[in-house]
Amino acid sequence: MALWRDDSQDLVLWGEGIRLRPPMLEDYEAWAKLRGASRAHTEPWEPSWADDELTKTAFKRRLRRYQTDLDNGTGYPFFIFRAADDVLIGACNLNNVRRGVLQAADLGYWIGAPYVRKGHCRAAIRRVLGYAFGPLHLNRVEAATRLENEPSRKLLLSVGFTPEGVARSYLKINGAWRDHLKFAILRDDPIR
Numbered sequence: 001m002a003l004w005r006d007d008s009q010d011l012v013l014w015g016e017g018i019r020l021r022p023p024m025l026e027d028y029e030a031w032a033k034l035r036g037a038s039r040a041h042t043e044p045w046e047p048s049w050a051d052d053e054l055t056k057t058a059f060k061r062r063l064r065r066y067q068t069d070l071d072n073g074t075g076y077p078f079f080i081f082r083a084a085d086d087v088l089i090g091a092c093n094l095n096n097v098r099r100g101v102l103q104a105a106d107l108g109y110w111i112g113a114p115y116v117r118k119g120h121c122r123a124a125i126r127r128v129l130g131y132a133f134g135p136l137h138l139n140r141v142e143a144a145t146r147l148e149n150e151p152s153r154k155l156l157l158s159v160g161f162t163p164e165g166v167a168r169s170y171l172k173i174n175g176a177w178r179d180h181l182k183f184a185i186l187r188d189d190p191i192r
Helices: 008-009 025-037 039-044 056-071 118-133 150-159
Strands: 014-016 018-021 079-082 087-098 104-111 140-146 162-173 176-186
Touching: 008 056, 014 118, 018 118, 025 039, 025 056, 025 087, 039 140, 079 118, 087 118, 104 118, 118 140, 118 150, 140 162, 150 162
Parallel strands: 104 140
Antiparallel strands: 014 018, 018 079, 079 087, 087 104, 140 176, 162 176
């Protein structure tokens, strides 16, 4: 069963010490191992995990959803690999792409616990923004982080995002509705 069209394999982005590409079925083992080992690190900032979150069946469902988003032009999922040794270290996605008068998308990202604060996520975000404002011709990319997630807030500011205020009960994280600080970066803003 082909979960990706052949042309989606051509969607490879290179950044500072990283390579990004859409997830593939052969990534399952590395993904499940990294996500499982990083659960305590990521759980406070993410939606609740399903009971079968790390199973191959759930991963296949995820790939089908990604493919639908790619087909519709509403999402661009990227796994982040360390360029030096091709090790999977996280993900950086453009979601909820809106066209028409808005031309915007939401940015989501996570980095496995062994790879935090090494510059990989910053490099991935910078490269994905270049793709969003370049080939995708978007005007705005938005991101949100829980108010108490200081590392994520610092990361977004360091890349050039501007805080736009608090969104009350914005996302359901780890089973509860949480307030988030909203950020945005525009096509004409400098990416740092």
